[in-house]
Amino acid sequence: MLPKPSRCHGCPLHTIDPDGFIPGSGNASNSVLLLGEAGGREERLQARAFAGAAGFQLDRSLDRLGEPRQNFWIDNCVKCRPPSNFLEGAPWEADAIAHCNTYFQDTVRQHRPRVIVTLGGIPLKKVLGLSSLV
Numbered sequence: 357m358l359p360k361p362s363r364c365h366g367c368p369l370h371t372i373d374p375d376g377f378i379p380g381s382g383n384a385s386n387s388v389l390l391l392g393e394a395g396g397r398e399e400r401l402q403a404r405a406f407a408g409a410a411g412f413q414l415d416r417s418l419d420r421l422g423e424p425r426q427n428f429w430i431d432n433c434v435k436c437r438p439p440s441n442f443l444e445g446a447p448w449e450a451d452a453i454a455h456c457n458t459y460f461q462d463t464v465r466q467h468r469p470r471v472i473v474t475l476g477g478i479p480l481k482k483v484l485g486l487s488s489l490v
Contacts, residue, residue: 358403360436367455368448369436376400380431380459384467388427390414391460391472391479394434394443394452405430414475429467433482435459444478453482 358377364370378395381404390406398408406414406425418425434443434452443449460482474480481487 357401363458364436364455368451369434369438369455372439372448373436376403376436378403378405378432378435378437380405380429380463382429383426384429384469386427387468387470388429389463389467389469389472390428390430390475391483392430392432392475393478394432394441395437396441397437399432400437405432429463429469431460431463433460433479449478450487453478 357375358379359375360370360377364377376395378399392405392410395405396408396410398411399405401407404411414430415425418428434456438446438448438452443452472483474483
């Protein structure tokens with residue numbers, strides 16, 4: 357488990373869980389970013405996006421495409437685990453996503469992805485700059 361960086365201070369999730377930072381990982385050389393919502397229990401423990409059951413499903417899908425996970429940069433909108441994995445519709449949703457935006461912007465600047473694949477509604481709203489999909 358990784359401690360949270362000082363940039364996490366002020367986030368509503370920092371006071372709830374001061375540990376458990378989940379950085380992005382992988383290889384950005386193919387210019388594809390896979391963007392998820394937030395980490396879960398296994399992601400928090402392994403300090404890796406898409407570990408555990410979600411990671412198994414992602415790896416299985418990528419295997420079917422003939423592409424190993426190492427060929428992608430994999431990250432989340434929120435860099436820690438929300439309480440009980442509850443983010444969408446939670447009172448802290450907007451503030452946590454906004455607070456983690458600096459990490460997202462850093463990732464885009466550093467890796468310059470040509471394609472961002474959003475893996476869920478929250479990442480889609482984040483990338484499109486929407487507050488709702490309805």
